[in-house]
Amino acid sequence: MVVIVIVLMLLSGTTSVWASSTYGSNTSPSAVQTTAASPISALTLTEWTVPTLGSGPWGITVDSSGKIWFTENDTGKLARFDPSNNNFTEWSVPGGGNPRYLFTNGTGVYFTEYTSNKIGFLNVGNNILYEWQLPTGSNPVGIYVEQNNTVWFTESGRDAIGRLLPGNNQLTEWSLPGATTNPGNPLLEPWGIYAQPSLTGQFHNVTDRLIWFTETANNAVGMLQVTNNLLTLWNLNTINIIPGLKYGPTDITVDSTGNVIFTASTGDRISVLVGGGAVYRDYALPLHPSLAMPTSLKVDSNRRLVWFTEYNAGIIGNANTTSLTPNQAILTQTQCTLPPAIGSNMCSSPSGSITTTASLTATDAVPTMNNGIQLPYSTVSIYQTNQAVTEYRLPTVTARPNSVTLDSAGNVWFTESNATVNRIGRLSIPYVFPLSVSPTTQTVSQGESATYSISVNLLSGTPLPVQLSLANASSSLNAGFTPQSGTPPFTSTLTVTTTNSTPTGTYTMDVVATSGGQSPSSTITLTVGSPPPPAFDFGMQLIGGNNATIPQGGSASFEVEITLKSGSSESVILTATGFPAKTTHSFTTTSGLPPFTATLNIQTDVDAPPDSYHIIITGSSSGGMTHELSPSPVLEITQLTRDFNLTTSANEITLVQASRTDLTLTITSIGPFDGNVTLNGEFSPSAPGLTATFSPSWATPQPNGGITQVVVEIVATKNTLGQTYQFTVTGTSTAPSRTHQITITVRVSPCLIATAAFGSQLSPEVQFLRTFRDQQVMRTFAGSNFMTAFNAWYYSFSPAVAQFEYSHAVVRSIIRATLYPLIGILHLSSLSYTALASQPELAILTTGIMASFLIGLAYVALPLSCLLCLTKKQIRIRSKNIMKWTGVALIPALMAFILAEAIVATWLMMLASAAIVLVTVVSAGVLGVSLILQYIKRVF
Numbered sequence: 001m002v003v004i005v006i007v008l009m010l011l012s013g014t015t016s017v018w019a020s021s022t023y024g025s026n027t028s029p030s031a032v033q034t035t036a037a038s039p040i041s042a043l044t045l046t047e048w049t050v051p052t053l054g055s056g057p058w059g060i061t062v063d064s065s066g067k068i069w070f071t072e073n074d075t076g077k078l079a080r081f082d083p084s085n086n087n088f089t090e091w092s093v094p095g096g097g098n099p100r101y102l103f104t105n106g107t108g109v110y111f112t113e114y115t116s117n118k119i120g121f122l123n124v125g126n127n128i129l130y131e132w133q134l135p136t137g138s139n140p141v142g143i144y145v146e147q148n149n150t151v152w153f154t155e156s157g158r159d160a161i162g163r164l165l166p167g168n169n170q171l172t173e174w175s176l177p178g179a180t181t182n183p184g185n186p187l188l189e190p191w192g193i194y195a196q197p198s199l200t201g202q203f204h205n206v207t208d209r210l211i212w213f214t215e216t217a218n219n220a221v222g223m224l225q226v227t228n229n230l231l232t233l234w235n236l237n238t239i240n241i242i243p244g245l246k247y248g249p250t251d252i253t254v255d256s257t258g259n260v261i262f263t264a265s266t267g268d269r270i271s272v273l274v275g276g277g278a279v280y281r282d283y284a285l286p287l288h289p290s291l292a293m294p295t296s297l298k299v300d301s302n303r304r305l306v307w308f309t310e311y312n313a314g315i316i317g318n319a320n321t322t323s324l325t326p327n328q329a330i331l332t333q334t335q336c337t338l339p340p341a342i343g344s345n346m347c348s349s350p351s352g353s354i355t356t357t358a359s360l361t362a363t364d365a366v367p368t369m370n371n372g373i374q375l376p377y378s379t380v381s382i383y384q385t386n387q388a389v390t391e392y393r394l395p396t397v398t399a400r401p402n403s404v405t406l407d408s409a410g411n412v413w414f415t416e417s418n419a420t421v422n423r424i425g426r427l428s429i430p431y432v433f434p435l436s437v438s439p440t441t442q443t444v445s446q447g448e449s450a451t452y453s454i455s456v457n458l459l460s461g462t463p464l465p466v467q468l469s470l471a472n473a474s475s476s477l478n479a480g481f482t483p484q485s486g487t488p489p490f491t492s493t494l495t496v497t498t499t500n501s502t503p504t505g506t507y508t509m510d511v512v513a514t515s516g517g518q519s520p521s522s523t524i525t526l527t528v529g530s531p532p533p534p535a536f537d538f539g540m541q542l543i544g545g546n547n548a549t550i551p552q553g554g555s556a557s558f559e560v561e562i563t564l565k566s567g568s569s570e571s572v573i574l575t576a577t578g579f580p581a582k583t584t585h586s587f588t589t590t591s592g593l594p595p596f597t598a599t600l601n602i603q604t605d606v607d608a609p610p611d612s613y614h615i616i617i618t619g620s621s622s623g624g625m626t627h628e629l630s631p632s633p634v635l636e637i638t639q640l641t642r643d644f645n646l647t648t649s650a651n652e653i654t655l656v657q658a659s660r661t662d663l664t665l666t667i668t669s670i671g672p673f674d675g676n677v678t679l680n681g682e683f684s685p686s687a688p689g690l691t692a693t694f695s696p697s698w699a700t701p702q703p704n705g706g707i708t709q710v711v712v713e714i715v716a717t718k719n720t721l722g723q724t725y726q727f728t729v730t731g732t733s734t735a736p737s738r739t740h741q742i743t744i745t746v747r748v749s750p751c752l753i754a755t756a757a758f759g760s761q762l763s764p765e766v767q768f769l770r771t772f773r774d775q776q777v778m779r780t781f782a783g784s785n786f787m788t789a790f791n792a793w794y795y796s797f798s799p800a801v802a803q804f805e806y807s808h809a810v811v812r813s814i815i816r817a818t819l820y821p822l823i824g825i826l827h828l829s830s831l832s833y834t835a836l837a838s839q840p841e842l843a844i845l846t847t848g849i850m851a852s853f854l855i856g857l858a859y860v861a862l863p864l865s866c867l868l869c870l871t872k873k874q875i876r877i878r879s880k881n882i883m884k885w886t887g888v889a890l891i892p893a894l895m896a897f898i899l900a901e902a903i904v905a906t907w908l909m910m911l912a913s914a915a916i917v918l919v920t921v922v923s924a925g926v927l928g929v930s931l932i933l934q935y936i937k938r939v940f
Contacts, residue, residue: 039382039385042379046374051088052422056417057422058417059099063109064106070424093120119140119164121166139155143193146209149165156189157180161173170357186217188218189217192213194252195210211224212260214250214262219246234280236264249265250296253299256301259274268284269294273331280330283389294311294317296404296414298405300318313397314398314399317392323388336351378395402414409429409463411426431516433488436454446504447498452494453493454481473496473507476501479509481493536569538563540560540629542559544558552638556601559597572621574618580613586600643673644669647668655714660778662713662714664710667701668706669702679697679731680729680732684726689716691714694711727741754766757815758819785900855924868929885923890920
């Protein structure tokens with residue numbers, strides 16, 4: 001009953017104090033791991049009075065710079081103490097909030113606000129205080145912050161475990177089984193908390209979190225596995241070492257071996273779940289007149305100790321973690337799953353988890369600074385011991401030490417939370433710097449050196465400079481340290497050198513480290529023997545120069561001489577590395593007994609990358625001796641010329657408007673060039689109606705003088721200005737671009753005779769003739785080549801005829817009348833082109849044959865028949881013979897037409913199209929005459 005009353009008294013009101021989890025970043029000191037030291041007989045106590053009276057210092061931690069952070073629970077402040085200058089800095093928390101425990105990270109400090117139900121964070125860079133509001137009655141106490149700033153905390157008033165993600169203000173709360181339904185009046189009272197990373201999953205590839213916590217009122221220890229919401233509870237009521245004893249677990253942590261350690265505040269014990277399992281052991285505190293109440297603990301991994309506070313007894317104690325008491329029990333362990341997981345093993349109601357968004361506020365926190373009042377130093381001796389536990393009692397028995405932490409030197413810092421005492425204190429650990437040497441024994445021959453690795457570590461206390469020396473060394477030895485001194489922890493190398501005259505034998509010496517009145521030492525030995533007989537060795541050198549410059553595709557060679565330097569000759573194998581791609585190499589002699597020579601032959605490919613290469617030639621003996629040739633031979637490969645030339649079948653051409661021509665473009669490679677050449681052309685001055693098309697638009701000539709050809713089709717439309725143009729052909733590849741220029745003269749191509757006959761180029765008849773030529777004839781390969789041949793004939797006489805027309809009106813009228821049948825024939829022929837427009841080459845062939853046939857009838861058969869009738873001449877022409885000779889002449893022309901289309905032969909198409917037209921015109925004329933004369937003979 002007395003125990004229960006004391007627990008209730010401590011858990012209520014603002015003067016009750018409990019420890020949270022492991023505080024702050026609190027990284028372990030970097031001293032070497034050792035076995036636990038013997039109990040320290042006396043410690044130096046230093047105490048500082050907090051500037052704000054009656055502040056009630058509560059939680060405490062150390063940041064990475066060695067500054068001490070603590071909370072002022074009674075006055076609602078956050079404080080920082082700098083031991084280097086005794087300065088205190090304090091920040092007031094809005095509304096007070098009774099800040100309890102805290103945890104530092106790189107930019108500031110997180111803390112719990114017990115009565116205002118908040119999680120706070122002070123950014124020390126800009127003095128902005130951020131606060132996240134928790135539900136009413138949460139009463140957060142313990143806090144632990146992971147490296148990714150995930151904040152874990154206990155809600156002692158709502159019987160819940162909380163997690164805050166500050167990046168997005170996400171708040172998740174896990175209500176524990178048996179939780180209160182009346183916030184502020186807990187049934188379980190979770191207090192301390194610790195987040196332990198753990199690899200889980202089928203392949204141990206999932207980083208999970210095991211959240212350890214204590215339930216002070218429920219006398220239990222719990223673990224929440226976050227990924228699957230699996231909750232495990234250990235019931236301390238089942239220990240029963242002392243029947244009916246309530247342990248009252250508060251602070252909790254996990255050591256490097258996986259032991260879960262917590263304070264049993266009402267059981268006067270430091271308790272352990274061995275390996276995080278169900279096996280329980282503990283450290284029983286020495287007897288006291290009344291309840292000592294251990295509240296906070298911190299693992300000192302370097303000294304293998306657990307430091308803790310005894311709140312009621314005014315004691316700072318430690319327990320040797322290498323010697324647990326034999327008392328042991330198996331705790332009752334229960335497991336269940338918190339919602340929202342689905343399964344048969346669900347935790348009892350009320351329990352579960354919920355995720356919400358926490359409200360965030362930010363305020364400016366104005367710091368105040370004061371010089372701390374340091375009390376005189378005092379010495380604290382051992383008060384009591386009990387097996388593995390050692391206690392040091394503070395001079396002020398009623399100081400109420402509440403929280404404890406360690407700095408990097410192993411000094412113990414704690415808060416004295418009694419409002420009238422109002423201090424923070426430090427127990428300075430004696431300066432201990434163990435010395436180790438590796439190896440301790442070395443063997444050398446006369447004239448050789450030996451090295452020893454020296455490690456000076458920091459076990460505890462404040463480090464001071466350490467001076468290294470070698471004692472009892474023989475004058476025949478030379479020794480030196482690198483470095484000679486340092487501040488622990490540090491390493492140094494001891495080099496001991498012998499001479500050819502150093503006597504053989506074993507030398508014993510002592511490595512001594514001196515600092516602060518202490519001189520730990522370590523004994524080393526050095527055995528000096530006679531030199532061994534000469535071992536096999538060989539030399540390598542180049543005969544001739546060590547540089548060779550060759551073009552791509554060339555060859556080079558280097559001659560190497562291998563000589564015997566000492567010992568009996570052994571076989572030496574030669575290897576070479578460092579060659580670029582596209583090369584081969586070989587030795588004329590790959591191995592032999594020195595002395596011998598070998599030639600390294602190197603052959604490069606034309607594509608070997610040009611550069612300078614250091615060839616590494618290595619010789620390895622059968623006994624393991626290896627040498628590398630120095631200086632190494634240098635192979636320099638130079639770039640072969642890789643280029644191409646452009647030429648065309650003609651450098652000057654003449655076109656008339658609405659005509660086209662084809663040129664042959666020849667691409668010739670120079671050297672090993674084998675790249676793609678992309679072709680394009682440009683006219684100067686530019687003309688919208690003047691175009692050039694490459695077929696194909698790129699080509700790849702074979703290397704070393706290879707030739708490939710491309711057809712360039714140049715078209716001048718009817719609107720092209722009549723003038724001289726420069727056509728620049730550009731070939732682009734990985735080699736520099738190459739260009740070639742062609743001069744193109746475009747002549748105006750009006751329908752001269754028709755224009756003179758109808759009086760204007762804008763007359764409908766002239767426009768029709770021009771449209772028929774440009775829109776149908778010139779748009780095809782066959783038609784454009786026919787027009788080239790036709791224009792050469794037509795423009796040989798049309799200018800003179802047109803000029804004669806302009807001078808004689810009667811002639812103009814006659815020619816105009818003569819042209820009307822032609823226009824009609826072309827109108828009719830145009831219809832056939834339209835019908836076959838989807839096959840333009842076939843359409844122009846059909847149109848040409850039809851027009852030629854009708855022209856032959858109109859302009860050859862009718863006039864010739866009239867002439868024969870008027871002269872009464874008799875001509876016997878048989879239709880069968882006409883058809884026969886027409887076929888004989890027309891079929892070869894059609895075959896030539898088809899071949900020209902297939903191979904895109906310009907000259908052949910001009911001949912074939914002209915032949916088809918002439919044969920059709922003549923055949924139609926002769927056939928028409930025959931038919932007309934036969935008709936006249938029958939009628940008349």
